[in-house]
Amino acid sequence: MTVTIRQVGPCFAGEIDGIDMRRPLTRDEVAAIHAGMDKYAVLVFRDQKITDAQQLAFTQSLGEIEHAIGTSLRAANETRLPTTFADVSNLDKNNTPYPRDDRRRLFAIGNRLWHSDSSFKTTPAKYSLLHAVSIPSKGGDTQFADMRAAYDALDDDTKAEVEGMVCEHSQMFSRQLIGFSDFTDEERERFRPVRQCMVRTHPVTGRKSLYLSSHAGEIVGWPMPEARGYLRDLIEHATQREFVYTHKWRVDDLVMWDNRQTMHRARPFPAHEPRDMRRTTLIGDGPTAEQVAA
Numbered sequence: 001m002t003v004t005i006r007q008v009g010p011c012f013a014g015e016i017d018g019i020d021m022r023r024p025l026t027r028d029e030v031a032a033i034h035a036g037m038d039k040y041a042v043l044v045f046r047d048q049k050i051t052d053a054q055q056l057a058f059t060q061s062l063g064e065i066e067h068a069i070g071t072s073l074r075a076a077n078e079t080r081l082p083t084t085f086a087d088v089s090n091l092d093k094n095n096t097p098y099p100r101d102d103r104r105r106l107f108a109i110g111n112r113l114w115h116s117d118s119s120f121k122t123t124p125a126k127y128s129l130l131h132a133v134s135i136p137s138k139g140g141d142t143q144f145a146d147m148r149a150a151y152d153a154l155d156d157d158t159k160a161e162v163e164g165m166v167c168e169h170s171q172m173f174s175r176q177l178i179g180f181s182d183f184t185d186e187e188r189e190r191f192r193p194v195r196q197c198m199v200r201t202h203p204v205t206g207r208k209s210l211y212l213s214s215h216a217g218e219i220v221g222w223p224m225p226e227a228r229g230y231l232r233d234l235i236e237h238a239t240q241r242e243f244v245y246t247h248k249w250r251v252d253d254l255v256m257w258d259n260r261q262t263m264h265r266a267r268p269f270p271a272h273e274p275r276d277m278r279r280t281t282l283i284g285d286g287p288t289a290e291q292v293a294a
């Protein structure tokens with residue numbers, strides 16, 4: 001079957017036809033998907049009635065997996081899924097929605113802020129692949145913003161200012177923004193900030209993009225309040241309507257996005273309803289900035 005892609009977002013994001021994830025990909029299909037990601041940065045695959053094993057096999061045919069270890073507040077004995085998956089659901093290990101004031105749920109509400117997955121890791125994520133197993137009766141959309149278009153729209157002074165800029169990213173910074181700050185000493189150590197460059201250049205297309213994320217809480221060499229204000233202004237600029245695609249989920253959608261070229265956020269939904277979303281992730285090529293020696 002031929003692979004075709006039609007644009008669904010304002011300036012990016014495509015819906016792809018001709019891929020069946022229950023079957024191994026051909027070399028041409030792998031090439032078409034990577035080329036589609038280079039161009040659209042977000043690809044929507046509809047009606048993928050796949051098992052976790054099929055999602056994992058599909059992901060691994062595109063690159064090397066990033067494992068989800070120590071990135072949420074779920075204890076190791078409370079997980080529903082192996083570390084090859086990030087559990088983006090609101091469900092405990094018995095598939096019951098967390099109570100409204102559950103600490104694990106409140107931490108996960110940080111995903112409703114604009115972010116790039118794993119920007120808090122020294123080697124951050126390349127692609128994320130999110131499969132909708134069950135969805136709430138309303139809400140729960142995922143929005144994506146094109147960081148290439150956002151970069152292109154900066155004025156020349158700002159382009160010069162962000163060039164070479166380095167930020168510190170941590171899940172503690174994003175959670176501070178929603179008033180969640182009661183971290184244990186172990187969590188503070190685990191969520192220690194890492195450094196990321198602000199401007200990234202795509203290795204294939206050569207396009208520049210802003211590497212923004214609500215996990216960014218400091219700009220190296222800047223006073224904190226000035227840095228926080230600057231980051232807030234940049235995110236506001238980068239998430240204007242003309243740069244944003246809103247995905248309304250259907251069961252068995254799989255959406256794949258490039259974390260190097262986009263930000264995304266989840267939208268709210270009724271707390272008592274299950275939203276079972278399973279994410280596999282491809283690891284990036286390496287760190288984007290030099291780290292501070294431990």
Ligand SMILES: [Fe+2]
Nearest residue numbers: 111115116117
């Ligand atoms: Fe995310």
